[in-house]
Amino acid sequence: MAIAFHFAARSDVGMVRSNNEDSGYAGPHLLAMADGMGGHAGGDVASSTILGALVGLDGESFSGADATRALLRRITAANAELGRMVQEDPDLDGMGTTLIAILRARDKLVLAHIGDSRAFLVRDGKVAQITKDHSFVQSLVDEGRLTPDEASTHPQRSLVTRVLTGGDEEEPDVVVRQAVVGDRYLICSDGLSDYVARDTIDEVLTTERKPDVCAERLVQLALRAGAPDNVTVVIGDVVDLTRGPVPSDSPQVVGAAAARRQRTRPIPVTPASKAAALSKEATGADDDDVQLAEEGPRSRRTTVLRALGASLLAVMVLVAGGYAAYAWTQSQFYVGVNDGRVAVFKGVDQALGPIDLSQAETTSGIDVDDLPDFYRGQLGRGITMSTRSDASALVRNLEVQAQACRYAKTQGQACTTVPSTWTTPTPSPTPTPTASPTPSGSVPTPTGTITATATPSATAAP
Template identity: 65%
Template sequence: MPFAFHYAARSDVGMVRSNNEDSGYAGPRLLAMADGMGGHAGGDVASSTVIASLVELDDDAISGREVSQALLDRIHAANTELGDQIRHDSSLDGMGTTLIALLRSHDKVVLAHIGDSRAFLVREGQVTQITKDHSFVQNLVDEGRITQQEAQTHPQRSLVTRVLTGDAHDEPDLVVRQGRIGDRYLICSDGLSDYVARDTIDEVLLGVPDPGECADRLVALALRAGAPDNVTVVVGDIVDAGRSTAPSTVPEVVGAAAARRGGTRPIPLTPAAKAAALTKEATGAGDDEPDDRVTLAEEGPRSRRGLALRLAAALVVAGVVLAGGSYAAYAWSQQQYYLAASDGVVSVYRGVDQTLGPVALSSEEYATTIAVDDLPPSYQESLERGIEASDRSDADARVSDLRLQAQACRWSRSNGEICQTVPSSWTQPTATPTPTPSPTATPSASPSPSGSTAPTSATPGRSRTPVTPLPPTTSAPVTS
């Protein structure tokens, strides 16, 4: 049975932004959405460039395993073009874009994804998110440091860890899915998913049959929620291509890659004309083209003086916002501390144990003389994952506790005994599913190096939650 997409694409600049950095495309075989970043310095250029590179796939007759490679090749080519543009124009340095692309081949759908834009599948009355964000906050969720609910309001939820930036190491996730008649796909920018509740999105996807009406409704809900970011949605239903009322085969392009004169309705273009127009728009060529060429959404009437003034003003605003957001994110990370193993000893780090591309968000504050091998096994495991501290003084206190643990462990081993832990001012996580610390085992007495007795306790179990130790217990620190 021949399949086809019944599709719609919509985009809106949002309630705060002055320009649209999103680009969306919907066609008979291809659904794609890119969320650019970099402000007027290149966000719209990045998203338009990538979408322009993909649209030819909507025409090509590709089948079998070739379709996956064809999609990946086009993404790599688009990413290479981003790098070339940055090298030739320093003002574009820092631009990048997310991407979600769905390419249909017979009854298969190839999904490519990089960044924090999202894709959802509606099948048999159930809505499922089929992508995982490439973001700093998602890493925290994966590591168990925060819950999915906490991630929705985390102050750094906009920090992405993987996007297309022109770097040769940028690599999307690629999966092949089995298509079914009746499936519905939604791909969207975070302007929708960050501001409209998931259950509301599900309700609209399940309750509005027509893709165009569904897309309109989702954009309207995001605007009603006061979404400050650009909002772009692409909806595609898998239908029987041989049915009496066949869906439209005219592609739709929206956002930074298309001209819109109000509302969210796209201007339909043929794939060949659209590819040429998007390429000119991304490179800045063709200023003297006739009025039917594709233009950026924020350009309006083509007065060069007016455009220059608007561009200059927007550059100032975008620069302030981007600089402020980047500084806030970095400042927050530099208020964090954690302990980890380094060259066989315990070291204290300032920042968070994450990287954003080539940028590390932590640096070594100081190295201690505590040998990791001197610590009980459970503490060594915690160090491998990283022991978080609330501030510098808390980190210093944890170093003192680890020094005590190492001293007690060395003494136990020197006397042929199993290394034990001693009570301290903080407790490692236990295996209980609740955040309440489990009771510490009754200490037993053993001679200390100084001739006194040092209490020991049962070795703590491994935690089902992340490396962050539980709050301090009421046990008093051991005195020598």
């Protein structure tokens, strides 16, 4: 049986961010999506580099084993390229990307996955998530310390434990699935899955028959939900080519990897213009001002008045939308770095032209250089918190980690660990060193023991 994807891809920068770090690709034999991270450090560079290395696989004829090897070889080579880019340009240090790719291999589908982007399968009217997040909160779910519902609203749900950053040992999970005609696959960034309820996503996936309409509707739902993050959706329906050709075999590239925008209408690029576009859609207004035949020609005065009225209305909508977006940013909090020390910021770590959308509320006495590499990387990108009290609790946790790290350094030990929890109580005094080194490369801390050997690093997804 000859099979292929009937596909669609859509991407939007979201309601707050000014640049799109997502990259998406949809073609007859390959679906792929990468969610870049790093902000100015090059999240868009990371995602487009990885995706650019994969597009050549679309259209190739592979067996299942050959496809797996080819996909992993391309991903490994592209990841090594990220490492070389960071070495050549230190400004790119800290960039990384998630990845989900689905490659057709005859009657099989090879799925590669790393990070917290998600893939879903629709079969016989039922939707199932077929990837497991490589994230801090997912590890807590696996350990039974959080329920899936609690994980979906956890303040640290954006912390991923495995991504592509150019490291030597970063490899995705790979599974081979049977391709079944009639199945639908969705791969998406967390700009969709974090802001649109799962039952709503399921309803759209099972009711919208056309991939392009389905993808567009999911993106619009994310925007209506106020998604501050980039949102990217790639959909592929498995079809039998013997029953007719795929409606289109021209690949769609969206987001950071797009050579040109491939949308059916102009993309609003600011929070205010997005609000105006959503308002227009909600009222059912058309783009064109159609004149009915029985109206006859309009007078010049009528035309001018209508133009002035439309302009005034547009300005009002833009101002209202801009204010709503700004007000939302000022209800957010994150923990970052201010003058080399850990600080709690109010707002989001973005700027809108000359306007900085955040300001430091409190600056602690914690020197960032006293923290393990894991924390320094997260703080450099900003750790989003739900409330001010959550942010303060994280600062208390970081004080404990700084104490432990300072002690480890006095013992000549590395301090590069991932914490077992982010909700440590208020720190107690720095522990007194013992006469002999702690066994197995561990150091005592106010909350127990932190292993001083290397563990998988975690990176904050955008």
